[in-house]
Structure formats: C-alpha cells, structure tokens
Amino acid sequence: MIDAHRLAVLREVARAGSFAGAAAALHHTPSAVSQQIAALERGAGAVLVERSTRGVTLTDAGRVLLATADAIHAELQVAAQQLRALRAGGPQALTVVTFPSAGEPLLAPALTALTGSSQPVEVTVIEAEPEQALGSIRDGQADLALVYHFHTPAPPRAWPAAAGPGTYTALAADHLRLLVPAGHPLAGRSAVSLAEFAGERWIHGWGEVGGVLDMLAAVSGFHPRVACRSSDYSFMSALVGAGVGVALVPGLALTGRPDVRDIQITPQPTRYVGAYLPQRHQPNPAAERLLAALRTRAHVVRGASDRLCK
Numbered sequence: 001m002i003d004a005h006r007l008a009v010l011r012e013v014a015r016a017g018s019f020a021g022a023a024a025a026l027h028h029t030p031s032a033v034s035q036q037i038a039a040l041e042r043g044a045g046a047v048l049v050e051r052s053t054r055g056v057t058l059t060d061a062g063r064v065l066l067a068t069a070d071a072i073h074a075e076l077q078v079a080a081q082q083l084r085a086l087r088a089g090g091p092q093a094l095t096v097v098t099f100p101s102a103g104e105p106l107l108a109p110a111l112t113a114l115t116g117s118s119q120p121v122e123v124t125v126i127e128a129e130p131e132q133a134l135g136s137i138r139d140g141q142a143d144l145a146l147v148y149h150f151h152t153p154a155p156p157r158a159w160p161a162a163a164g165p166g167t168y169t170a171l172a173a174d175h176l177r178l179l180v181p182a183g184h185p186l187a188g189r190s191a192v193s194l195a196e197f198a199g200e201r202w203i204h205g206w207g208e209v210g211g212v213l214d215m216l217a218a219v220s221g222f223h224p225r226v227a228c229r230s231s232d233y234s235f236m237s238a239l240v241g242a243g244v245g246v247a248l249v250p251g252l253a254l255t256g257r258p259d260v261r262d263i264q265i266t267p268q269p270t271r272y273v274g275a276y277l278p279q280r281h282q283p284n285p286a287a288e289r290l291l292a293a294l295r296t297r298a299h300v301v302r303g304a305s306d307r308l309c310k
Contacts, residue, residue, distance in 0.1 A: 006040035007069040018055040077140025097133040110293035134163035171298035198222035201245035
C-alpha cells in the first residue's frame with residue numbers, strides 16, 4: 001500500500017536532496033523521515049532513494065512516485081483554492097505566471113477579455129522566468145504559465161518533468177532585434193551581422209537573452225564590452241537612446257522610442273513563446289478561456305512582427 005503522507009515526505013526529500021533538509025522543512029527528525037521513506041519503499045516494493053554521505057538521489061522508481069506526489073500536491077492546492085472561493089462566494093480565481101516582456105503585449109490584452117466579461121474572474125499574476133513558472137504549475141500554485149525557450153520551435157524535453165502533466169501551446173516566434181541609437185551610422189540598414197558591432201559597448205541582458213548575446217558574439221569572434229547589465233528592456237532601450245551602447249532585445253520588448261532604431265540580425269535569433277496549461281482533475285475554465293484569448297492576441301502580435309521584419 002502506497003501512503004499519500006509518505007509520498008509527501010518523498011517529495012520533500014527530493015526537493016531538499018537529503019533527509020536532514022526534508023526533516024527541517026517538515027519539522028521532523030531525520031530519523032523519522034528515514035523511517036517514512038523506508039516504509040514507503042516496503043509498500044512500493046522497490047528502492048526509491050540511493051543514500052550516500054553527500055545526501056540522497058532518487059532511483060527510477062523514486063522518480064515515478066515523485067511525479068505522482070507532485071500531481072497529488074498540485075491537485076490538493078487547486079482544491080484548497082476552489083474551496084476558499086466557494087466559502088468567499090466571490091468570482092472564479094485564476095493565477096497566471098508570466099515572464100516580464102510578455103506581460104504588456106500578450107497577457108494584459110488577453111486578460112481584458114476575461115476581466116471585462118459577464119463571468120467575472122479574480123486574476124493573480126506572478127512574474128517569473130520559465131524554470132520557476134513551470135515549478136509553480138507543478139506545485140499547483142498557478143493555472144497557466146507563459147514561458148519561452150530558444151533554439152528550436154519544440155519546447156525543451158525536460159519541461160513535462162518540470163511542470164507535470166499538461167499541454168504546451170506555441171504562441172509566437174519572437175525575433176531578437178538589435179537596438180542602436182537613431183544617429184548610429186548603421187541605423188538605416190535593414191539587416192546587419194553581429195560582427196559589425198564587435199567594437200561597440202553593450203547594454204547586456206540577464207538570463208537566457210543575455211546568454212544568446214554571449215553565444216552569438218563568440219561565434220562572431222568577439223566578447224561584448226559591457227556598459228550595463230539589466231533585466232529591464234525599457235531601461236535598456238533608454239540607455240541605447242542615450243548613446244551608452246547597443247543592445248539585443250526580444251521583439252516583444254520593443255518600446256518604439258524615437259531615439260532608437262531596431263535592426264534585424266543575420267542570422268536571426270528567435271525566442272519561442274508559448275503557454276503551458278496543466279492537466280488537472282478539475283480544470284479551471286478561466287485558464288482555458290485565457291489560453292484561447294492568448295492565441296487570438298498572439299495572432300495579432302505575429303502579424304505586427306511580420307510587418308516589422310519586411
């Protein structure tokens with residue numbers, strides 16, 4: 001017999017990487033946690049964790065039960081949220097996770113279709129990068145996540161394990177653009193290579209977008225001279241307009257400043273944007289409505305992007 005409480009203990013062990021860490025999170029002793037895992041292994045008829053002086057790692061059987069533990073935890077979180085809404089007698093609740101540059105062009109217009117409808121929805125928005133966003137889906141803390149990735153249109157293979165059961169919907173191919181001051185000698189060009197800007201100072205982004213710049217620069221034979229590092233694309237654009245440097249930013253983050261020009265890069269790097277909708281025992285209808293609205297909004301954004309790149 002597999003005990004649900006012991007599955008929760010396994011989940012904490014996996015998160016902490018040790019019995020001691022799980023014990024601290026659960027307010028138990030390491031010995032009690034070890035006993036719970038041993039009992040779970042007897043019930044499952046398989047070894048679930050490999051013990052060592054450096055901590056514990058899950059076996060294949062342990063990873064199978066961890067996925068079940070994550071699903072149970074998520075369902076309980078959703079059920080608790082639904083019960084709170086029923087007790088309060090208020091509107092349906094919807095929690096969405098998004099990365100910042102998708103908030104204004106994609107998420108906000110799509111949410112308008114929900115908040116202004118005859119079926120009111122109480123919306124909570126969490127700002128997070130894809131890894132944290134998928135974790136929120138797995139933990140039952142969010143009903144839908146806007147995420148992005150690079151390299152290929154297909155999402156990373158690790159995402160289903162990171163988020164749990166669900167579906168990924170592709171929304172937009174977001175082309176990265178090179179921002180230069182309006183008075184830059186190459187501002188009038190329709191397309192450029194990154195190598196032409198090897199001697200420039202750069203307003204460098206954080207995270208994966210910054211990593212793409214480093215990779216492309218290395219391929220082009222130079223290392224970016226960094227004038228500033230920022231995760232705020234509006235600020236980055238303002239610094240470009242002020243003549244501090246040039247920057248590589250996603251098309252969704254373009255601000256339309258008159259003192260800045262954006263140019264296509266050859267070859268063109270692309271950030272793929274999509275939505276992850278978890279598979280729940282009781283799906284959130286508002287999340288499904290939001291996904292439909294996001295697809296409609298993405299179609300508008302794609303049309304604008306195609307006109308920009310022509």
